Amino acid sequence: MGMLSRKDKKTSDSSSSSSSSTSPCANFRAAYHNCFNRWYSEKFVKGQWEKEECISEWQKYKACLSEHLDDKHLSRFLEAEKSVVDHCGQSR
Amino acid sequence: MVKAYKQEYTYRHPWERVTSASWRKFADPENKRTLSHILEVDTLNHKLDSNSGKLYTTRAITIHAPGPWFVRKIIGQDICHCVESTVVDGHSRSMQLTTRNISLQKFIEVQEKIRYDPHPDNPESWTLCRQETSIQIKPLSALASMAEKVEQRCAERFVQNSAKGREVMERICKYLEAESGGISL
Numbered sequence: 001m002g003m004l005s006r007k008d009k010k011t012s013d014s015s016s017s018s019s020s021s022t023s024p025c026a027n028f029r030a031a032y033h034n035c036f037n038r039w040y041s042e043k044f045v046k047g048q049w050e051k052e053e054c055i056s057e058w059q060k061y062k063a064c065l066s067e068h069l070d071d072k073h074l075s076r077f078l079e080a081e082k083s084v085v086d087h088c089g090q091s092r
Numbered sequence: 093m094v095k096a097y098k099q100e101y102t103y104r105h106p107w108e109r110v111t112s113a114s115w116r117k118f119a120d121p122e123n124k125r126t127l128s129h130i131l132e133v134d135t136l137n138h139k140l141d142s143n144s145g146k147l148y149t150t151r152a153i154t155i156h157a158p159g160p161w162f163v164r165k166i167i168g169q170d171i172c173h174c175v176e177s178t179v180v181d182g183h184s185r186s187m188q189l190t191t192r193n194i195s196l197q198k199f200i201e202v203q204e205k206i207r208y209d210p211h212p213d214n215p216e217s218w219t220l221c222r223q224e225t226s227i228q229i230k231p232l233s234a235l236a237s238m239a240e241k242v243e244q245r246c247a248e249r250f251v252q253n254s255a256k257g258r259e260v261m262e263r264i265c266k267y268l269e270a271e272s273g274g275i276s277l
Contacts, residue, residue: 041268044180058138
């Protein structure tokens with residue numbers, strides 16, 4: 001996915017002026033999002049959703065986030081595995 | 093004081109491609125220039141229900157939203173965190189995104205809902221996007237007296253930004269189309 005390869009640099013550049021707290025995770029984030037985007041377009045939309053992928057990318061990214069995500073409103077979503085479903089359920 | 097806006101847009105691309113583009117919307121550097129108000133997007137949580145083919149995701153979106161100087165003075169920041177919840181139903185081919193702000197909720201609540209469904213006139217090749225935005229300024233906030241002005245400003249920004257968002261979506265769809273050789277996805 002060439003279109004995403006320059007993202008890391010760009011992200012850290014723009015966030016240095018933005019009081020961002022998760023930019024140390026930019027590499028993990030890019031790795032996970034690249035993997036997820038590929039899985040979504042190549043597998044999920046074709047009905048191959050039995051198996052989760054990008055698990056190791058996700059674990060590394062999530063570990064980094066839980067270390068650097070200061071905002072308590074945001075970390076609430078990170079910690080509560082279950083809240084994803086609940087939150088979406090409410091918004092339907 | 094609630095303002096609500098509805099917009100509809102038809103993408104002449106299949107649902108699979110449009111929803112793939114939606115995930116990539118904020119990520120690629122080309123689009124960062126167009127959507128310069130988006131600073132960062134982090135995935136906080138995701139869940140795949142492999143029986144039903146449903147995918148649930150929660151993402152944090154950090155937005156740079158500079159207002160007039162007096163607004164910045166009062167609220168003391170020009171960075172806004174939003175939380176986006178997405179449900180994709182692979183069986184019925186629908187994607188629904190709900191975004192709401194979690195910063196500044198004392199002053200303003202913005203909720204944006206976007207749905208991507210196969211277009212009823214051409215379900216295999218086109219995608220219908222329906223977008224609903226509601227903006228509410230809290231009447232008892234310190235901003236009450238200037239609320240009308242701020243609300244108007246927000247609304248203008250949202251309309252501008254959703255036009256930019258469509259431009260980006262069209263570009264990524266073209267990219268994905270070219271990448272796939274225009275055959276399947």
